[in-house]
Amino acid sequence: MGLLSKKDAALIKDPLTDNNPITIQVLGICSALAITAELEASIVMSVAVLFVMGSGNLIISLMRNIIPSKIRIIVQLIVVATLVIIVDLVLKAFAYELSKTLSVFVGLIITNCIIMGRFEAFALANGPWRSFLDGIGNAAGYALILIIVGFFRELLGAGTLLGIPVLGNPIPGELSGVYKYGYENNGFMLLAPMALITVGIIIWIQRSRNKELIED
């Protein structure tokens, strides 16, 4: 690794695999269930969290020596809230329809456990560069799961990807693609329980590939 030292690279790599915030720490589940019915919403949510976590971790890390520890939670909240409002306003300005789909869940990034968790556990005790990498790494781990879940839910639930029909035309009378052979979209995939089950299946696959992750 030319750009990053081995230790720094681990900050990015671990959350993507063996220390994934969703599948291993089981944090940030609410939004993973709520907005993954469409791939586009998952991607936008991922980018939003990536921005909030990267810059949030950086800011907290820069301020870590001047934050009085008694009121640190309030300070952290103010930082996240500011960043989330920026994201929210940008979405409203440039992607109004999408911001309606995501509705309150952009605002609820504030309560995403992963963000507060990384502020507390990492940014308060580490330098800005490493904190920034840690934020990016964890957000990327979150994004990875969101995008996988969003991909399968939209593909199997609606037969589209990013709104583009990939499996053919399901309208009766003008059937095409796989629908001609009697295939039908699985409406259950669009409901929240199936998102939970999809996350569960990812956890299952991950742990059966790496037995060390199984805890009793």
Place this chain on the structure above:
Amino acid sequence: MGLKSNLHKLKEKYKDTKMAPAFNAIHTFLYLPNETAHNGTHIKVADDLKRTMNTVIMALIPCLIFGMFNAGYQHYLALGEIQRVSGGFFSSEFWTMANFTVGFWKILPLIIVSYVVGLGIEILFATIKKHEVEEGYLVTGMLVPLIVPIDIPLWMLAVAVIFGVVIGKEVFGGTGMNILNPALTIRAFLFFAYPTWMSGDKVWVTGAVERTNEIVAGAKLDVISGETILGSLAQGKEFAYSTWDMFLGFVPGSVGETSTLLILLGGLFLIFTKIGSWRIMLSATLGALAMGLIFNGVVNAGWIGEGSKFYSLMTTPYWHHLLIGGFAFGAVYMATDPVTASQTNKGKWIYGFLIGFISIMIRVFNPAYPEGVMLAILLMNVFAPTIDHYVVQGNVKKRLKRLKVKTT
């Protein structure tokens, strides 16, 4: 060289290999094992898992046969080729070869898909986990074809069976460890995934969907349809079935659930063989009656006017609820599943009563889910361990009190 000795040879050959459970399963499914215990003291009981499962399947056979005849009867009735049965249960207009043939060729593929896919998954998991294949799927495999609409596409059934067996059972540790009834998990999956195939007036009569597609494609034919009684009630429509039809089962519905009479006989058989719990069956009936009486009472008291969308379901005589829809089937064959029901006797009363109570509540209050009994049983499956916990704790407390009285 019979099949048995061949199987035995194969079993010996693949002993201690990965494939062993697969051969063992097929062998014990078809034949009694050769091996018996040789020494020591043994308590011999014939009621092993296989025997229990087979008893339930025997209790299901009448429903299955009736379902085959009924499928053909509903088909020809909708086509207008035959008249409504008028002569009671043994009426020769119903038990015709033509009716049976239609039903047989529609239902046989459902049974085959259900068993092949389900047992395939069981064998796969047994091979991965390196344990013997359990007989858990025998009953589920027979229940599944009986609780789905007759025209369900086979691939949907296969997908649902895979989901039900893997997510409903295997992830919890296989037979005996599941929280939810696998057959109902399969039905619930179908219900939420492919709602157009699980409700409406086209799916209960075989051929109706095909006919609709032909009409869309331009054929000049009459639409055939058949709404279930619950479906008609939910939409406030009239239906033309007498109470007697409902009891005997000459109505559209899922394959095996229509004949309350045969379900009742199956239930008595299960009680007689001590496989099914009479407490659960009885308390579920009481629960349903109680909820039905409450609804009738609400209407009689004048709290609900004719304008309400619940009116037609609420005014249904309370005991009709036992005859229509899948309530009887659910209460007799599904709620009594020993793995997912409550284990304690007091718990069984509570569990059964709430199943009946909630079934009718869902049925009336949410016309989008006409089959409340499925959701009610799944819900109570989740609560069954909690009920047991409190029953056991209550008993412990009572005994502790007695102990204290004695010691002081």
